[in-house]
Amino acid sequence: MFNYLKFIRTRNFPHIWCPGCGDGIILKALIRAIDGLDISRDEAVMVSGIGCSSRTPGYVDINTLHTTHGRALPFATGVKHASPDLNVIVVTGDGDATAIGGNHYIHAARRNINLTVLLYNNYIYGMTGGQCSPTTPRGDRASTAPYGNIEPPFNTAGLAISAGASFVARADVYNVKRCEKMIRQALEKDGFSLVEILTPCPTAYGRRNRMANPVKLMEWLRDNTVPVQKWEKLSPEEREGKVRVGVLADTEKPEFTAEYRKLIERVQGE
Amino acid sequence: MKKTIMGNHAVSYGVRASEAKVISAYPITPQTHVVELLSEMCANGEIDAKFIKVESEHSAMAACVGASAAGSRAFTATSSQGLLLMTEMLHWAVGSRLPIVLANINRAIGPPWSIWTDQNDSLSMRDVGWVQIYCESNQETQDTIPQAFKIAEQLQLPVMLVLDAFFLSHTYEIVDILEAEEVRDFLPPYKPEIKLDVNEPHSFGNLASPDYYMELRYMIEEAMGEARELIKKTGKEFGERFGREYGLVHPYRCDDAETILVCSGTVASTVRAVIDQMREEGIKIGSLKMRVFRPFPFEEVREILGSAKKVAVLDRNISFGGHGIFFQEVKSALYGFTDIPVVGYILGLGGRDVTPEVLREVADKAINDKNPETYINWIGVKK
Numbered sequence: 001m002f003n004y005l006k007f008i009r010t011r012n013f014p015h016i017w018c019p020g021c022g023d024g025i026i027l028k029a030l031i032r033a034i035d036g037l038d039i040s041r042d043e044a045v046m047v048s049g050i051g052c053s054s055r056t057p058g059y060v061d062i063n064t065l066h067t068t069h070g071r072a073l074p075f076a077t078g079v080k081h082a083s084p085d086l087n088v089i090v091v092t093g094d095g096d097a098t099a100i101g102g103n104h105y106i107h108a109a110r111r112n113i114n115l116t117v118l119l120y121n122n123y124i125y126g127m128t129g130g131q132c133s134p135t136t137p138r139g140d141r142a143s144t145a146p147y148g149n150i151e152p153p154f155n156t157a158g159l160a161i162s163a164g165a166s167f168v169a170r171a172d173v174y175n176v177k178r179c180e181k182m183i184r185q186a187l188e189k190d191g192f193s194l195v196e197i198l199t200p201c202p203t204a205y206g207r208r209n210r211m212a213n214p215v216k217l218m219e220w221l222r223d224n225t226v227p228v229q230k231w232e233k234l235s236p237e238e239r240e241g242k243v244r245v246g247v248l249a250d251t252e253k254p255e256f257t258a259e260y261r262k263l264i265e266r267v268q269g270e
Numbered sequence: 271m272k273k274t275i276m277g278n279h280a281v282s283y284g285v286r287a288s289e290a291k292v293i294s295a296y297p298i299t300p301q302t303h304v305v306e307l308l309s310e311m312c313a314n315g316e317i318d319a320k321f322i323k324v325e326s327e328h329s330a331m332a333a334c335v336g337a338s339a340a341g342s343r344a345f346t347a348t349s350s351q352g353l354l355l356m357t358e359m360l361h362w363a364v365g366s367r368l369p370i371v372l373a374n375i376n377r378a379i380g381p382p383w384s385i386w387t388d389q390n391d392s393l394s395m396r397d398v399g400w401v402q403i404y405c406e407s408n409q410e411t412q413d414t415i416p417q418a419f420k421i422a423e424q425l426q427l428p429v430m431l432v433l434d435a436f437f438l439s440h441t442y443e444i445v446d447i448l449e450a451e452e453v454r455d456f457l458p459p460y461k462p463e464i465k466l467d468v469n470e471p472h473s474f475g476n477l478a479s480p481d482y483y484m485e486l487r488y489m490i491e492e493a494m495g496e497a498r499e500l501i502k503k504t505g506k507e508f509g510e511r512f513g514r515e516y517g518l519v520h521p522y523r524c525d526d527a528e529t530i531l532v533c534s535g536t537v538a539s540t541v542r543a544v545i546d547q548m549r550e551e552g553i554k555i556g557s558l559k560m561r562v563f564r565p566f567p568f569e570e571v572r573e574i575l576g577s578a579k580k581v582a583v584l585d586r587n588i589s590f591g592g593h594g595i596f597f598q599e600v601k602s603a604l605y606g607f608t609d610i611p612v613v614g615y616i617l618g619l620g621g622r623d624v625t626p627e628v629l630r631e632v633a634d635k636a637i638n639d640k641n642p643e644t645y646i647n648w649i650g651v652k653k
Contacts, residue, residue, distance in 0.1 A: 050351075066383065068351055069298075070326065099325040100296070100355075128297035131306070132323050144297070144309040144323050151323070 007031045007041065009061045016055055020206075020214025022173035022199030023120060027056055029173075029180040030089070030118065034062075036180075037187055044087045047076040049101060052127045052201075053093035053120035070101025073108040076115050084257040087187065090117040094135040095125045098154050102134070109163035109192050113256040116186045117194045119156060122201035130204030141208040157196045161249045166191030168249040172198035174221035178245065185247065191255045198225070198243065271447050277438040278303035280408040280445050281347060281373045281431070284415025286317045287448035288457055290345040290371075292337035294322040294330045296352060299385050300435045301375045304347040317450075327352035331359030331372075338368035339474045341465035343419060345370070349435065350377035350391045357395070360428075364399035364490060366474045369422030369429070369460070371415065372400070376535065376586075377435040378620040386621020387435035389535070389587035393563075393595045399490050401429040401497055402564040404534045408443040413514055416448065416457045417504050423460055424500060425493045432563075435621065437536040448512070456511055494565045501562055518567035520559040521574045523549060527556030529637050530575055532583040532600055534560045537624050541584070544629045555633060560596060571603045580611050582636035584629075586618040593646045601645075613642045617649040 008031075017023045034044060044062040048054035050069035057064035063086075067075045072090050080088045097105045097119050108115065124142060125131040132142035135153045142149060161168045167189040171179035179197060186193035200206065200217030211217050226234065228246035275283065281304045285293065293312065295305035305321075312321040324330045327348050334344040348356060353374050363370050374392050378384035392402060401421060405411040411433055418429040433439050464472050478486060502517055509515025522542050524530055533541045538559040548555050558574055560567070575581050581604070585594025592598060597614030604612060615632050618624040632649055635642075 066381070068380070069355075095297075100327075102325060125297050128299050128302045129306070131297040131302065134325065143302075143306045144295075144321070146310050147313045 002032060002035075004028060004031055007034065007061055009059055012058050015059055017052060018203040020200060020202040020217070021052065022122070023052055023056065025173040025176055026118065026120060026179065026197050026199060027059060029176055030183055031060070033180050033183040033187055036184060039087050039187070043085070044089065045079055046089045046091060047072045047079065048091040049093075049096040050127070051093040051096045051125070052122070053091055053118075054096060056091045070096055070099070071104065072096065073101060073104040073115070073117070077108060077111075077113055080113055080115060080257060081260070084114070084261070088115050089187070090115050092117065092119050093126075094119065094121045094123065094156065095133040098134045098156055098159070106159065106163040109160045109165040109194070111256045112164055112166055112192045112253050114190055115192055116183075117192070118183065119194060119196045120199050121156060121196050122199050122205060124201050124205040126201045126204045130208060140205075142205075143208070157194065157248050160192070160194045164192070164253070165194050165249065166251050166253045166255075167193035167247075169194070169247045170196045170198070170243070170245045172221045172225050172245060173200070174218050175225060175245070178227075182247070189250070190258075191253055272444050273447050274442050274444050275408060276303060276440055276442050277408045277411055277433055278375070278440070279307050280412040281415065281433070282307035282311065283445070283447055284412040285345050286311055287412070287450050287453045288416045288419045289317065289319075289343065289450050289454070289459070290419075291319050291342035292322065292334065292344045293319055293346065294324055294333035294337070294344070295346050296324055296327045296330045296348070298327070298349050298352040300377060300439045301347045301349040301352070301373070303439070304373055327355040328359055331356040331363065331370075334370045335359060335362055335366065335368055338363070338370050339366065339466050341460070341462050341467070343460040344368075345372070347373040347375070349375040350379055353391045353395065354379065357398070360395060360398050360400060362475070363428045365486070367426035367490075369419065369426055371418045371422055371429050371431070373415075373431045373433065375433050375435050375439045384620045385435065387437055387586070388619045388621065389432070389585075389595070392430065392432045393587050395430070396564060396595065399427070399494070400564065401427055401494070401501070401562070402432060403429065403562050404432045404560060405438065406536055406538045406559065408438070408441070408445045409514065410516065411438070412445055412448060413508060413512065413516065416453050417501075417508055417516065419460075420457050420504050421497065421500055423462075425497055427490070427493050427497065432535070434536045456508065497565045498567060498569075516561065517570075518562045519570045519574065520561055522557045522559070524556035524558060524574050524578070526554055528554040528579040529556075529633070530578045530581050531555070531557045531629075531633060531636070532560060532575070532581060532596060533557060534563070534596060535586065537584060537586065537618065537629075540624060540626055541629055544626050544633060547626070548630075548633060553637070555637075563596075563599075566599055566603065568603045571600060572607045575600070575604060575610075576608050578610060580636060581613070582632060583612065583614050584632065585614060585616050586624070588616050588619065597645065611642075613639070613647065614645045615647045615649050622650065
């Protein structure tokens with residue numbers, strides 16, 4: 001049995017996440033990934049913004065920075081730039097990263113700075129009670145879209161790839177082994193690494209969308225996520241309504257802090 | 271019709287009665303119920319308005335600026351960090367003289383994170399140029415929205431309503447609900463003199479050289495000056511039509527009071543209960559509730575406090591390195607008019623409860639402390 005306690009601030013328990021929420025599953029997968037790579041607690045920094053996802057650092061006993069809504073990436077950029085040796089992990093959500101912090105999201109990816117970003121996508125603003133977010137699917141209900149959402153959602157992983165991230169993966173909390181593996185790969189990658197993690201919100205999203213039962217949301221993840229290898233074999237019709245999971249992009253690109261160091265060496269001499 | 275509703279929904283009903291045309295908002299605790307109900311009303315036709323779900327508070331105010339410049343009655347609501355993020359656009363609304371109404375739910379600023387009430391968010395916007403009205407009850411909140419639009423549209427100045435987080439935003443009270451039909455005479459549809467119009471083009475936000483900038487600032491201050499009488503007149507007219515009158519300040523048992531407690535927001539109700547209790551004991555004490563903070567009601571403050579022997583100002587806020595903010599303003603208003611002692615008390619920050627016991631402690635201190643050591647007296651701080 002894995003001992004989570006060495007990474008957990010038990011004094012902050014009980015946690016704020018609702019029954020049926022997937023955020024705790026991500027927390028445990030992340031701890032296992034950190035431990036598996038032998039990253040010490042002193043070498044790791046976790047930075048978050050605002051929302052249910054962003055409460056994660058409150059429970060993890062490493063260096064943590066719980067910042068303002070949407071701004072985790074600029075804070076993390078400052079940390080990484082000041083101390084490039086630190087493993088900087090950013091924990092954010094769909095609202096935090098792609099709405100109020102959308103500009104930082106694309107620019108951090110463009111710069112390809114070596115951050116590991118876990119984007120918990122629950123399709124809703126959970127903490128404030130279920131408002132429509134930039135990933136709420138079209139037609140779904142939210143407290144600010146009581147008769148259905150008319151706006152198309154972002155493809156958050158696609159956005160990071162287009163912006164220039166060197167590693168982009170999508171995982172979900174039902175397939176937890178894969179989730180842990182994706183986080184581990186992201187931590188190992190030298191460059192901007194995003195893992196979008198689909199996580200259920202029965203309270204704010206499920207209740208309004210005929211999936212109040214957390215088990216149903218988990219079953220949805222089980223039945224509708226398709227690994228990339230299998231995805232390639234599906235016809236466009238078969239892909240309808242399904243979500244591709246796994247590594248979506250893994251490329252070698254110049255990393256920002258290394259490039260910066262090279263520039264200084266070139267201009268100032270070694 | 272009377273309904274039992276939460277403070278946040280009192281805002282929503284006030285906006286419905288005012289027939290706002292564009293509502294733009296971003297979620298933040300403890301404000302979100304305001305715009306959730308409005309989004310429902312927009313969708314089901316209870317209000318003929320458009321609801322815009324934006325990606326941040328900065329964008330929420332920017333969308334209100336755009337809608338107002340295009341000639342629509344625009345509204346948004348926010349709180350704390352959201353208000354701070356809006357700051358640039360709050361200045362924009364004032365500088366371009368757009369009569370937007372905003373409801374801010376007073377919430378403490380982080381870090382450390384807090385979702386509970388204090389006034390540092392709205393008071394950090396004191397110099398921006400928005401009229402600021404602090405509400406005490408759900409009824410007052412609802413009633414103040416149409417007054418706010420009326421004042422804003424006559425002065426071409428934006429108006430901010432301020433409500434205490436949870437103590438007001440989430441508290442249920444009986445409210446006599448205003449209907450749009452009965453408010454329409456009091457608040458006719460918005461017809462701006464200048465708007466973005468393809469047939470008669472105008473410009474908002476242009477460059478002003480040093481030859482003109484100062485004059486435009488002078489005109490904002492002039493409008494703020496006019497706001498005092500207009501707020502009183504509007505509150506009186508509202509009273510004549512709906513039976514509930516509102517002013518710049520609300521004095522309570524001040525006529526023969528030797529000590530007066532100056533307060534704002536929901537604390538005002540608790541203060542009145544403590545005053546009643548102390549009056550029964552024969553203590554000559556009264557209270558002055560500051561309903562309007564900007565423009566500051568200098569005359570009323572001088573007149574009412576001038577006859578007291580001692581003034582105690584209760585601040586649910588702190589200007590670091592200065593004093594409580596209401597204290598600073600009251601003291602400067604009294605300068606040159608009276609030399610009675612004015613003492614400041616800081617209390618209830620980050621949502622700490624201000625109970626009758628706490629207020630009794632402040633009142634006793636104010637009366638008995640002959641030579642308070644400082645103008646900044648912290649109440650209930652654990653040391």
